[in-house]
Amino acid sequence: MQELVTAAIAVGCAGLVYLASAVRIIKQYERGVVFRFGRLLGAPRLPGLTLIIPVIDRLHKLNMQIVTLPVPSQEGITRDNVTVRVDAVVYFKVVDPTSALIRVEDYRFAVSQMAQTSLRSIIGKSDLDDLLSNREKLNQGLELMIDSPAVGWGVQIDRVEIKDVSLPDTMKRSMARQAEADRDRRARIINADAELQASKKLAEAAQQMAHTPSALQLRLLQTITTVAAEKNSTLVLPFPVELLRFLERAQQHPKPEPEPQGSFDQAPPAPLTPLRTTADAATAATAAPEPPVPESVGAPPQAAQP
Known part of the structure; x- marks a missing residue:
């Protein structure tokens, strides 16, 4: 009886060892591929507890994660x-x-x-x-x-x-220069566009002020007020452009000279003889030839000088 108990215990231990070697656990993100004697056995094993035949089967687990x-x-x-x-x-x-x-x-x-x-x-x-x-x-x-x-x-x-x-x-340096040139070009285009829009607005403002001349004076006073608000020791007053244009028109169209008073039958004055300076008179006297002296009858002859 003792020998039977010993044999049963041995068989039970062997069975436990066999079962432990046959049990495999496949994780959720894995799949198991079983080879029996080197040949593929069925479909891949799903996650969970699975059994294989020890020594005969080989289980390969593959990760299904990215x-x-x-x-x-x-x-x-x-x-x-x-x-x-x-x-x-x-x-x-x-x-x-x-x-x-x-x-x-x-x-x-x-x-x-x-x-x-x-x-x-x-x-x-x-x-x-x-x-x-x-x-x-x-x-x-x-x-x-x-x-x-x-x-x-x-x-x-x-x-x-x-x-x-x-x-x-x-x-990299070439691309940096290219990018800088492109940005410079876009900046100039934007600046030119801003100047064009500003010139249009200024032209409209100038036309509006041309219809109302007092607006220019009001604008001048407003500019003076803005400059004086900064508490500067020196105040610069702008010179109106309209005044310059007025002076320019006055020079282009001078006033006519008044006519002399008197009767129209009066004879015109004689032309004045130009004055001659002392130097001109001396020069003329030197350049003119002396007139010949006439010989008088019975005049004594001049004695010859030794």
């Missing part, structure tokens, strides 16, 4: 011959555990290599402006390039994002 896979920086030349370095990130998940385990050796490594190859291909097909400003379209194209072969591996690409685009320093 995996975040960073893509290393890839250096390439864009279509417009600019050298850039681009890195990205891929979000994917396993939708078919059987295909992910049977059709590809390591689905993570396969997705990583496919993402790097596709990223280099996208760099070569795109311009620099597309990489910097049109990333949504590039992300969609990159997702399609990776998702096409990944469907046969039981993997679904959820999303692909380009994280950063590294440019050479010379290209």
